[in-house]
Amino acid sequence: MKKSILALASVAALASGSAFAQKAGDWQVGAGWLHFAPQDSSKPLTFTSPVAAVVPGSGASVGSSDTFGMNLTYFIDSRWAVEGVLGVPPKFKLEGEGTLGPIGELGSARQWSPTLLAKYYFNDGEAKFRPYVGLGATYVWYSDVNLTPGMQGALASRLRLPASALSATTAKLDSSFAAVFNAGVAYQFDPHWGMAFSVSYIPLRTTAKLTTTARGIPVATSEASLKLNPIVPYLAVTYKF
Template identity: 30%
Template sequence: MEAALGSPPTLNMYAQGNAAPLGASGPQLPLGGLRPLASARAWPAIALIKYYFRPSQSQVRPFIALGVNYTWYSNIGLNPDSSQAAQSFAGTGGAVRSSLSPSWNPVIAGGISYAFSEHWYATASRIYFPLKTTATIRSVASNGTTTLTNKTRITADPITAFADIGYRS
């Protein structure tokens, strides 16, 4: 059994084109100039099944792994210009609410483990998981009525590097 903890990365989201919340004849918000459009902390929990190419007594052990990832998000923030545009639909006393849906994703990894001694080891690996989420931005009036809802599908293809030092009993 293996467990790892780390600091969740900040996911910056960029877009191209224009947002037209009222349709093509309504006001346009050019998205390309909003760098980034939004950001969030991504919490990717990953479970892997590893296959090692050498026996457990070997000092150097390359491996491949397959698994599953569950990602959820916190600290979601919109670019100030985007937030202001959404706030104009909420009106005075209203609010802008944004969310990212959690998702399950496949994972593939490869790396190497190096044994310093009988108990101490180091591991380095690269991990890939195609990340998918749905972003929802809602403008809510002061009376609680949703005045505008905008949803978009977001995909990312992160390749992360992982390194650790561990102890086996």
């Protein structure tokens, strides 16, 4: 009788442990808080036409932003997984620095950056607590790029355009691929529900290209290179099926 009870207890313990296992073929979805914290720097605003000229002492900084993130993970085996991450495009504000500082906010844009990661999990698949590392890539593009009236006016003044010229400046940001370096921890509460926290680093650059028109006719172009290099924490609730 004692042997039977011990055997049943052992089977129950093994079943209980394996219930938390992440194994080949498992899918996991997650959703939660994404924070983008740019470690930014910029080069001076430079006019490229009609005459090449640098605006001395000009610069810009990019503010941090929060958004809702989602991820989908597929386990190739108990340690290796592939994950896709997507967030509601966060809105970033560009603030003037140096000689552009008095303007304050220069403009804003929304960033799209779907990401694909290869992840390696430490500890056994049955463990509740599992650290992991990841490496992948993202393709970044921008929408809703707008300049503030203050920046519009500063450019018109710099070009000595009269109010009657009805000048306007439009802007776009270059798209690019970038590497993603990722590390995090996951904790499984029960066979389905868990939580994960990770931090990613993305070495990212872009160039803002501006076109100024007067009465609809292009009269000048300018640009500024931005180094964004965001650190991206992600806290998510997960569900495995």
